[in-house]
Amino acid sequence: MNYVLFAVPFFFLLIGLELLADRWRGVSTYRLADAVNSLSAGVLSTTSGLLTKALGLLTYTFAWQHWGVFGLTADNLWVWLFAFVFYDFCYYWNHRLGHERNVLWAAHSVHHQSEEYNLSTALRQTSTGFIFGWIFYLPMALVGVPPLVFLTVAALNLLYQFWVHTRHVPKLGWFEWLFITPSNHRVHHAQNPVYMDRNYGGVFIVWDRLFGTFQEELDAEPVVFGVTTPLRSWNPLWANLQFYAVLWHDAVRAESRWDKLRIWFMRTGWRPADVAARYPQAKPDLANFVKFEVPLGRAAQLYATLQFALYVAGGIYLLGWSEPWPLAGQLLGWGWMAFGLYALGTWLESRPWALPLEWLRLLLNLPLLWLAQLGGWLPEGPEAWSLLGLYSLLSVAGIYLPRLAKPAAQVA
Template sequence: MDLILFAVPFFFLLIGLELLADRWRGVRSYRLADSLNSLSAGVLSTSLGLVTKGLALLTYDFAWRHLGLFALPSDSSWVWLGAFVFYDLCYYWHHRLGHERNVLWAAHSVHHQSEEYNLSTALRQTSTGFLFGWLFYLPMAVAGVPPQVFLTVAALNLLYQFWVHTRHVPTLGWVEWVMVTPSNHRAHHAQNAIYMDRNYGGVFIVWDRWFDTFQAELDEHPVVFGITTPLASWNPLWANLQGYAVLWRDAVGTASWWDKGRIWFMRTGWRPADRVAAVPQVKADLSQFVKFAVPLAPARQVYALIQFGFYVLGGSYLLAHGDSLSGGALLLSCGWMMGSLYSLGAWLESRAWAMRLECLRLLLNVPALLLAQMLGLLPAGGAAGWSLLLYSLCSAVALGWLRRRAVV
């Protein structure tokens, strides 16, 4: 069973409940564009993960079969419990190095880009973490943890982390000493200097206490969420590329060949001296911090929300059927999802060409549908195909109405 797919309806149910709690308590922890951007990053990550997850699975399985020191049984509760704890220790170091090394931060920073903090932030995941992430869990394979156990405890660890992304749960007393909680994870998502690079555990906060990386949330230092080099975009594709682009510009721009290579693996924030002099980066004054925002008419916000709902259905379909799809079908699906989410980001940013891009996207749904039927992604003449055409037609009508409304 794919636990993440099973959990998707509960994720959205809990997000709905948090929205009600926001309204009841007068807390504004949600903005539509920010939340859609976070959720879009999550949809993009799960979609592309169907293509990229093979790297981690193949390397783990190879290490388990050929390098495993023990033959641990998969039907032992002690193996499962030990694997759950072991995974979180590996996750701690994966997470910590994700904050402490430039190239790893380029991937992980996606999760921290939101300037809000709510349950939608939990679903904001990187699409490029597969490049190095698999390395941190090979010790489990060498220890003999079976692949099916590894995959399940990894999913359980990720599911646990969902609930700690909320502002509605206060400190939890003694629990703060043992478990990751909303309070100590809020501190982790801060860009305040006092909270930077702290609280890396996924389930257990004891690792941070043991390795001296713990910092409690303090009333006298209200958390300012986000990253010190703001994304300033609602586009999930750029969200995944921004960190690499910054490093690439410095690597290309520096005169030192040594610095061109080592910048990727230096401590996060390190830059060649000549690049610091030529292009200084001034950190924002958090006392004057202003969240990124782009004005968007209510009708256009509704259109964006409806479009995203359709993408969620598409992403859920891929999660449910991804293992049975051909390579060509997966690539087509991921390409369609990337193009759609890029268009949504442009729409939320109110780009001058966003309307034209949406029209093009809807027109391309027709050849995309025919290609999907040829590749076996969708049955010819099935309800899914007709639904896609009807959705495209209704969206085109809505676009025409929005355009006329803007002119009038």
């Protein structure tokens, strides 16, 4: 069962309730472009997962079948409880090393790039974590936890983590000692030096208390959210590539071959001495921290919001129905999603090429629909073409009507 798919309506319902809480309390924890960027990264991650999750699942199943020590079964409640706790222990080390090693941080940093902290941040996930993430859960296979149990507790662990991404819940007393809460997870998303690289658990905070990585949220030190190498972009593709690009540039610039190799696996932030001397990196002054923002008119914001809603619907469709598709169909779906979210990011950034790219995106929907019907991945018939035509006309109107209205508004 795909628990994440069934949870999507509840995710958006809770985001809506958080927006109401913002209004009721007279605060603002959301910015449109930031929230769309976070959600775009999440949609891209789930779509990419259709292509990449086989790596982790196949290696886990192979290890369980051939090297599993104990014959644990899915009909035993204690196996489920053990697996739930054991998964979080493995997650702790995956998460911790994801902060402590350059190449792992390159994947995980996507989740931390938002300079806001709200429920949309919880859905901001990496598309490249599959490369190394599967390694950390092999101990569960070796112990004998069945794949069905593993997949279920993994989903439950992920779902638990959603609610802790909010600023509206204060400290929760004794609960703080055992479980991850909004307070101690706010610490985890901070770029303040006192808070950095702390509170790694997914469900339980006890691992952090045991291994010396716990930090309480301090009243005297307000959290500043984000990363010390700011993304400064609303583009989910660049969000996934940014820190890899940073490492690549430093590796190319390094004179030592050994440095070119080891930079990927050194502690996060380590740079070859010669590169650091020639290309120093300035860190943001948190006392004068300014969030990334691009001015965008209301009409352009509304257009981006409605277009993004289409990609959310497309992501849900792919998540629910594309698993039986052949690789060609899944690649087509991923390409449609990735290019569309890239175009949306350039629109939110008001790039000079945003409008031509938007025209290209709309035009590409024609051959993409034809290919999807030809492959049997979308229903055949004129209805789909009629819907696409209506959508295209509305999109063109959304692009140009506000532009035509501008001169009249200026005269008035």
